[in-house]
Amino acid sequence: MFKLISGKAIAQKRQENLRLEVENLNANGVTPSLRVVLVGNSGPSEIYVRNKARRAKELGLDFNLIRFDETVSEKELIEFIDSLNHDKTVDAILVQLPLPQHINEEKVVQTVSPNKDVDGFSPINFGYLWQNNPNIIPSTAGGIMTLLEESDITTTAKHVVIVGRSNIVGRPLGALMLNSDATVTMAHSKTKDLKSITKQADILISAVGKAHFITADMVKKGATVIDVGMNRDENDRLVGDVDFDDVSSVAGAMTPVPGGVGPMTILTLMEQTIEIAKKRV
């Protein structure tokens, strides 16, 4: 039996509860506020940011997008982030990645106050996560955990194989899976005989960024397959890393792209913005 896991439907369901939480906060004189900083104008970032803005408005959050030209200096950007750190009306800060070449991403990420770091990318929050004492966690990884939970797919003692070791997805997801008692294998571009490893996965997660990367011969029968990829195919359509038609013939459950991990990322971002704002009550 094959199950399609709709991140879109799960996100919609949970957003209802979030609305109530925002109303509660409003009654206490608090409107959760999120600031998204976008440098330059790359195509994909525009779409992601637009989706974030739409969800934030639906929930009645105080949302602001601050744009910088791609020629902005590192110093100017850092000074601006620091002004948000000190702004008492701002709960949560997100700096959309990637940043242009001339800006040191690490330095920028370290500038965001750990208390407002809604992405969970700051070294402090990353450290808490790896110590199994999470504070704010990266949204995509957190969204995947919620998606599994809501689909009654448990992680305890499961073999979870994560392909991709980025700071924004693979690594934090590795920590979350370990924290939730999975046996975790982290595979990447230097991994030898990838197929023999992915075939062992009870839960296979691909965060690679290549269309058609995961094929049916790499998947164990009945496995859960989570597709984090956001790629354009030959026809400029949005596709994940997983060859959907091929893999759906062996997988037990699978997320689509679009409508899978993407909407859960945004939901988690909203959930965490609201969590931070609750500390003001």
Ligand SMILES: Nc1nc(=O)c2c([nH]1)NC[C@@H]1CN(c3ccc(C(=O)N[C@@H](CCC(=O)O)C(=O)O)cc3)C=[N+]21
């Ligand atoms: N600081 C930072 N934080 C991020 O969370 C972050 C980032 N930088 N940089 C880029 C990635 C990517 N990301 C997505 C968010 C929403 C969708 C999304 O809404 N996807 C929809 C549809 C997208 C479309 O219509 O093209 C879906 O999958 O159904 C996708 C990808 C957040 N990221």
